[in-house]
Amino acid sequence: MTIFTKIINREIPAQIVYEDDRALAFRDVNPQAPVHILLIPKKEIPTLNDLEQADTSLMGHLMTLVPKIAADAGIAEKGYRTVINTNAHAGQTVSHVHIHIIGGRALSWPPG
Ligand code: 5GP
Numbered sequence: 001m002t003i004f005t006k007i008i009n010r011e012i013p014a015q016i017v018y019e020d021d022r023a024l025a026f027r028d029v030n031p032q033a034p035v036h037i038l039l040i041p042k043k044e045i046p047t048l049n050d051l052e053q054a055d056t057s058l059m060g061h062l063m064t065l066v067p068k069i070a071a072d073a074g075i076a077e078k079g080y081r082t083v084i085n086t087n088a089h090a091g092q093t094v095s096h097v098h099i100h101i102i103g104g105r106a107l108s109w110p111p112g
Contacts, residue, residue, distance in 0.1 A: 001044070002044075002094050002095055002096040003094060004038075004040050004094055004096040004098065005044060005096065007024070007026060008024055008040075008042055014026040014027065014029075015027035017037060017069060017072065017073070018039070018065065018068070018069050018072070021042070022041060022042055022043070022058055022061055023039065023040065023041060023042065023061060023062055023065055024039075024040055024042060025037050025038065025039040025040070025065070025069050025101075026038055028100070032102060033102045033103060033104050033105050033107065034103070034104025034105055035073045035074070035075050035080070035101070035102065035103045035104040036100065036101070036102050037069060037073060037100075037101040037102075038098045038099070038100060038101075039062055039065060039066065039069060039098065039099040039101060040096060040097065040098045040099070041055075041058050041059070041062060041097060043055070043058060044096060045096065045097045046095040046096065046097070047086050047087060047092065047095065047097060048084055048086045048097060049086060049087070050097075051097075062099060066082055066099065066101060069101055070101055070103065073101070073103070073104075074104075075101075075103030075104055078103070079103060080101055080102060080103030080104075081100070081101075081102045081103065081107050082099055082100065082101055082102075083099070083100040083102065083111075084097065084098070084099055084100070085100075
């Protein structure tokens with residue numbers, strides 16, 4: 001179990017911005033921009049590498065939530081970045097799939 005499951009279970013606090021039966025979104029504790037939200041499936045999937053065909057609907061659901069959460073956070077129109085880090089080379093630190101939704105300022109590209 002990761003820290004994100006503890007957030008899902010309300011065992012540790014988080015600033016939750018969206019929740020339904022399959023997904024949870026909350027503010028990143030160490031924001032890299034004025035808006036930095038993590039959107040996660042409630043299902044414990046460690047990395048993108050662990051996705052199965054049965055997760056197609058769940059992951060599609062998460063992607064359709066992204067613009068809604070971005071709009072609610074006020075960053076949809078000006079723009080934002082979505083990032084999913086996978087394993088060591090990408091710097092994944094929590095082994096529970098999460099979509100970073102980052103915005104509120106201009107972001108440079110490419111990433112480091
Ligand atoms: P990763 O590096 O795995 O792609 O992203 C993990 C993210 O989770 C980091 O941006 C980190 O700041 C965030 N994070 C780690 N622990 C907590 C926590 O306890 N609460 C919240 N809200 N975010 C966390």
